[in-house]
Amino acid sequence: MIDTNSPKSSDHLFPHSAVGALMRTNDWSTSSLGPPEGWPAALRAIVSLLLNSRFPMFVAWGPELAFLYNDPYADILGEKHPAALGRRFRDIWGEIWADISPLIDAALAGEASFHQDLPLLMNRKGFDEQTWFTFSYSPVFDDDGQVAGMFCTCTETTEAVLLRRREEEERERLARMFEQAPGFITILKGPEHEFEFVNATYRRLFGDRDYVGKTVRETFPELEGQQFFSLLEQVFRTGQRFVADGVPIRIESPNREPAQERLLDFIYEPLIDSNGQVTGIFVEGHDVTAHHAAVDALRESEARLRALTDNLPGGSVYQMSGNADGSNRHFTYLSQSHERMSGLSVEQVMADPTLPYQMIVGEDRERFALASVEAIRNCSRFEIEVRFRHANGEVRWAHLRSEPRSQPDGTVVWDGIQVDITDQKRAEETLRELNDTLEQRVAERTAELERAHEQLRQSQKMEAMGALTGGVAHDFNNLLSPIIGSLDLLQRRQVGGQREQRLIDGALQSAERARILVQRLLAFARRQPLQPRPVEIGELVAGMANLIASTSGPQIKVKVEIGDALPPAIADANQVEMAVLNLCVNARDAMPDGGLLRLSVSDRGTNGPRPTGLAPGRYLTLSVSDTGVGMDPATRERAIEPFYSTKGVGRGTGLGLSMVHGLAVQLGGTLTIESEPGLGTNVEVWLPTTSDLGDQEPMRADAAPAPRTGGRALLVDDEEVVRISTADMLTELGFSVVEAASASEALPLLLRGGEIDLLVTDHLMPGMTGAELARTAKANNPALKILLVSGYAEAGGIGPDLVRLEKPFRQEELAAKLAELDDLGVAS
Incomplete structure (x- = not known):
């Protein structure tokens, strides 16, 4: 056995003078010296092969494994050449010695060895680069048949290793892309259509079954007779893709829940190899059940509106x-x-x-x-x-x-x-004739009666319009709920490319604007769902100062004046914020050339002058004044009429002041306007105060807390499209959802006990209301979490202990309310 650790005797370990001359020759392969005659035959043969080969080779000989190599191997050595000639193997490749020493030991023991794709950091062009090589080591025997050295051939595999890595990365990228795709995707191989890949959306839609390695027929026996098997065979046989829109499918649930009737858009795309043979089928599609339901609901809504106008x-x-x-x-x-x-x-x-x-x-x-x-x-x-x-x-x-x-x-x-x-x-003509024939006293009395009649007519008209507005807004809330929910889902899942995302974002912005318009309609109609509680109005207005200043622009100076020791007011903080913003936007628009915008909050006490019709009590006034163009008497009289606006087409809905007035009245206060042309306008919102400090509006965090999800949720809503959208949100939040279309359907599930962790119910439903259902469920299971959803302000029977969520809403708003339920559960 050769001792590879013995000390070297000289710089070059081949002692023969001819070898030294050979090593000092710049081009061994053309050297006329050739291997010396005194070398062993095996070594001479290998050196001859080495010197004449175009492939990288070297021989390591003698006790020190002295290094001799050819020109192609010099490229591998890089800057180590030519100093490596004749030196010890270990001195030359010390950095990889630990990796290759077992192979060297095997070769020196008389056994050929092999090392594939060894990583090596090389400096061949003036900088370090990562390379890979495959080595084979063979023992070399002397004339006595003893192992005297070893012979190595090597091949650089850098390109092959990098290519394999790129292929693996591409496969992983495609797998991640397919896994995260919003549509369902699966890859079927062979004529038996065996599952090779199934993404998460596919599992959510068709159930978490045992797919990979099983055929479609084995996995979905219930599809027999629904033509899907014959379509797969046709695509595999002909190599032609198949595209389907809105195809009905009946899916049996693997956990024995009722079978689902769904509508699918899908594509069967044949996978063809380099020989033109079909090897499998790529399946991609979408569940369009909710979309078709929304379209049907829209048609039904149009029919209702047409029937309304026709009658x-x-x-x-x-x-x-x-x-x-x-x-x-x-x-x-x-x-x-x-x-x-x-x-x-x-x-x-x-x-x-x-x-x-x-x-x-x-x-x-x-x-x-x-x-x-x-x-x-x-x-x-x-x-x-x-x-x-x-x-x-x-x-x-x-x-x-x-x-x-x-x-x-x-x-x-x-x-x-x-x-x-x-x-x-x-009637007006009759009244004019009567006025012309009566004496002055009668004329004055008649004028007074006419004014009273006009006020009554206006009041009745406004009340009728409010009732109609509230009803229409309720319907719109139910229509907007699945629209906003679906668009929110598509946006969060990043469906489609950039163009589709822009369209989704634009549609969502329009839907949000519609939601705000509905809130204003409900406020005007005094039917928006409020959650009044003690609110520090002064702190609320002070906290909005920076926002108001930034939105007003540099030409307008904003001044905020808050009175001392102000009592809390009975109000809904969110709605008051919206009212303040509306008033400030109106004030800004009234000062095109700049001016002073003043916000003040003061205590009006229990005595002193107050607007007509205001109930006795203590009030705060929230005042927004400007130094703008002001209003003439005619404009001031109509300022709070719905849809009346002086801003021109496209610059306002005419609901701003109507909304603020409706909010103030609904909270038990009122709104007053003082204005003169050229002198500006002052709008005051009167709000009743309270001495109760124990239930003030909590500060809102920047982001809604995440609910503690999981468990079984019962969702009750008589509107199917709303129910579908809300069920998707709850599912994404980690709940297993059971749906019911009425309280009568939900009661048996709630009375079983222990099966339902969360009840999410609409309030206004045929028969039993959501609040009545909640009371019954709470009596049976005091630990049950209950969230009441409503798109209208009819809050009859809703206790203050119920957490409410207004329609329409996004998933993050639903999550925030569920987190609030969690916090209440922890506190209790």
């Missing part, structure tokens, strides 16, 4: 379209109620759009034409009262009003309503 008493709804200059105007919609109002059928008017104009009494046509030209030229609201001749010959009065909407193609759409006001006009 309007004493009026009709219409829509006209035309060019911006007024040409080519024609009706695009006219409700059936128009026939009752005018005597002309919808078909007649659609065929000849000039018929309504021809029905106007001659003296009023000129006013109508001038008002139309003015509205078209300014693209502004059109509103007028005219007389028209009914098809039966009777002259009647109509109030016409329409709003323009400019379209991307340059046309303008006019949405309008016309109301028969004949009875009102006749």
